[in-house]
Amino acid sequence: MAEGSSAASTATQAALVAEGIVKRFGDREALRGVSLSAAAGEPVAIIGPNGAGKTTLLSILAGIQRADAGSVSRSPREIGWVPQQAALYGKLTVAENLRLFARLEKVAEPEATVAEMLELTGLADRAADLAAELSGGNRQRVNIAIGLLGRQDVLLLDEPTAALDPRQRERVWEFVLGLAARGTTVVYSTHDLQEAARHAERVIVLADGEALFEGSPVALGETVEREGGSHSDFEEAFVAFLRHRGH
Amino acid sequence: MRWLLLKDLRILRRSPGLVALLILYPVVLSVLIGFALSAGPDKPKVAFVSLVPPERGELELGNRKLDLSSYEGTLFDAIDPVPVDCDGKSSLQCRQAAIDKVESGAAIAALVIPEDFTDRLGGLQTLALSGPPTIEVLYNADDPVKAAYVEDTIKAELRDANLALTTQFTEIGLSYLDLIVSGGTVDVPVLRDVELLGLKRAEEIVERARRDVPPARRAELDRVIRFSELARENLDLSGPLLRSLREPIRIEQEALDGGSTSLSSFAVALAVAVSLMFITLLLAAGALALEREENAFARLVRGLVSRTGLLVEKAGLAAICSLAICLLMLVGLGLFVDLDWARAPLWVVALTVATAAFGALGVAVGAVTREVRAASLLCVMLSLPLAFLALVPSGSVAPALYDVTRAISALFPFRPTLDALDAALNDSGGLAAPLAHLAALALAFGALARLALRRFA
Numbered sequence: 001m002a003e004g005s006s007a008a009s010t011a012t013q014a015a016l017v018a019e020g021i022v023k024r025f026g027d028r029e030a031l032r033g034v035s036l037s038a039a040a041g042e043p044v045a046i047i048g049p050n051g052a053g054k055t056t057l058l059s060i061l062a063g064i065q066r067a068d069a070g071s072v073s074r075s076p077r078e079i080g081w082v083p084q085q086a087a088l089y090g091k092l093t094v095a096e097n098l099r100l101f102a103r104l105e106k107v108a109e110p111e112a113t114v115a116e117m118l119e120l121t122g123l124a125d126r127a128a129d130l131a132a133e134l135s136g137g138n139r140q141r142v143n144i145a146i147g148l149l150g151r152q153d154v155l156l157l158d159e160p161t162a163a164l165d166p167r168q169r170e171r172v173w174e175f176v177l178g179l180a181a182r183g184t185t186v187v188y189s190t191h192d193l194q195e196a197a198r199h200a201e202r203v204i205v206l207a208d209g210e211a212l213f214e215g216s217p218v219a220l221g222e223t224v225e226r227e228g229g230s231h232s233d234f235e236e237a238f239v240a241f242l243r244h245r246g247h
Numbered sequence: 248m249r250w251l252l253l254k255d256l257r258i259l260r261r262s263p264g265l266v267a268l269l270i271l272y273p274v275v276l277s278v279l280i281g282f283a284l285s286a287g288p289d290k291p292k293v294a295f296v297s298l299v300p301p302e303r304g305e306l307e308l309g310n311r312k313l314d315l316s317s318y319e320g321t322l323f324d325a326i327d328p329v330p331v332d333c334d335g336k337s338s339l340q341c342r343q344a345a346i347d348k349v350e351s352g353a354a355i356a357a358l359v360i361p362e363d364f365t366d367r368l369g370g371l372q373t374l375a376l377s378g379p380p381t382i383e384v385l386y387n388a389d390d391p392v393k394a395a396y397v398e399d400t401i402k403a404e405l406r407d408a409n410l411a412l413t414t415q416f417t418e419i420g421l422s423y424l425d426l427i428v429s430g431g432t433v434d435v436p437v438l439r440d441v442e443l444l445g446l447k448r449a450e451e452i453v454e455r456a457r458r459d460v461p462p463a464r465r466a467e468l469d470r471v472i473r474f475s476e477l478a479r480e481n482l483d484l485s486g487p488l489l490r491s492l493r494e495p496i497r498i499e500q501e502a503l504d505g506g507s508t509s510l511s512s513f514a515v516a517l518a519v520a521v522s523l524m525f526i527t528l529l530l531a532a533g534a535l536a537l538e539r540e541e542n543a544f545a546r547l548v549r550g551l552v553s554r555t556g557l558l559v560e561k562a563g564l565a566a567i568c569s570l571a572i573c574l575l576m577l578v579g580l581g582l583f584v585d586l587d588w589a590r591a592p593l594w595v596v597a598l599t600v601a602t603a604a605f606g607a608l609g610v611a612v613g614a615v616t617r618e619v620r621a622a623s624l625l626c627v628m629l630s631l632p633l634a635f636l637a638l639v640p641s642g643s644v645a646p647a648l649y650d651v652t653r654a655i656s657a658l659f660p661f662r663p664t665l666d667a668l669d670a671a672l673n674d675s676g677g678l679a680a681p682l683a684h685l686a687a688l689a690l691a692f693g694a695l696a697r698l699a700l701r702r703f704a
Binding site for chain 2: 059062063064075076077081083085086087088089090091092096100101103104105146
């Protein structure tokens, strides 16, 4: 069981609840009974070292992989998903990409939705540009917009700012946090601990397939202090937390 | 699925280089294969030198005159003679000039007719013991394939020339026999026209003389008459015998298996089958691999499109494009090769089922690869050897090995596609069996693709 606030305690108000997720790849157990919950409009960060199981957990929540055990409160169609690498067609324009996925999502008014997403992403003036010609940051904005086409209340993002420069990161976070402010539950994985500390209301620490902590970034620092550790920022607190648990 | 299909067509439209390559490469390759298969070799370039002096270029065979220059023309009409400049040169220098043509690559061989060619040829009709004339063939054997080609070509040409001469000599022999049997006039050098009596007239003379001879001596004349009769009858039989020497064995051919497809019609079926294979495989495999290369696969299969639907869409895309191109190709080839247009509905059926089978194989390849380049490479590496394997003719390898090649070919759609197209285009056999074979392969590869997608994607 993760330290901090438990998944069960927030389940009643949660927009997304996952309980006891287990995933095995052959003999290796990638996830060992991981549980999490996220409230409506809450940004939640999943952090952990490489191989901790972050992407696997998000893939299961998104319905791309099947869990060997455990449950997720929403079906994949009820969850928007943004993969780590932009999943769009380089030979189609921004508008065509959005239109295609809107139609596949069976959106009632595809054209209106595309226009709305172009407005939301600030890419209306680039609508006719091929996706292959966009910068990494803009591609990621389109990638996120595609994840939002189904107008789901929950959005999963797998390392959304990886490989982006600081300016592009800032634009992406501005966009994502704007969605959260409008009530979308945002669950994202990241390697950037400063981003997790800055943008998440809650963090979930995964290591070796186990959820070791679930709570606010401040609560993680307090846990480290209670255990006799010292830290000057969130990154040091995270490292001390894992070291204390043998990771 | 409709939107995905339209998306793929739009992407293809925006990739003109790729589409051109995808169409041109297999079409050019298949047309080249078809051309190589159906076109015979060109006339070989041969440096031709006749050392026979012009005044001895005419030869009398029996009562016919043969001009060596016209004889050369008909004798070597299957070669492309390369002129050798012999003006002011000795025989040896002229021969060397012909050799130079071969060594420089201007000709693949040199054919040298010696000075005494007509003398020796003429001597064959006399009792002169000078031996038969000899033609000298000189060629460069630096390449064993070329050497074998030259040997075969020249030998075949000389065989035809010898046959023509044999006919000529046989006719001379027969005319001599006719003179012996029936008598007549023969032109003998110096003596000019000489009257020959002949067995028939000699027999008549002896018959008349017999009446005036005393009965006691008639028995001897009867023996002469009897000999004359027997000789005439036996010499009459010599005609068919001598004629049979020109072609002792006649060949009667009958195909036991396969249809009566002409080589050019079969080449059309082969060219279309090769194009169909490449276009369908590359498109199906590439389109599926592209979904993973663009990271869109996971997004699509989490509820937007089923995995099976995705496979059907990619195989369908490849089949539609391939069908259209192959039909256009057939129409184009039909301008040059005589095709039975009334069978066009059968072409469509054969092409449709074949594209389905190759489409299924293509998505199976696409399902195990993550990139378009890897998928394309795998398609080429897989398809070319299998196509060549399917073309291995019986009797060219050991029976056991041939059975293995047939078994392997049966596991892939190329051979049944070729059979189906041959049947549809040329009425060379039943269409149902190859179509059933292709349908079974389509289902099997479709199932494999679905399995691979679950395992690798």
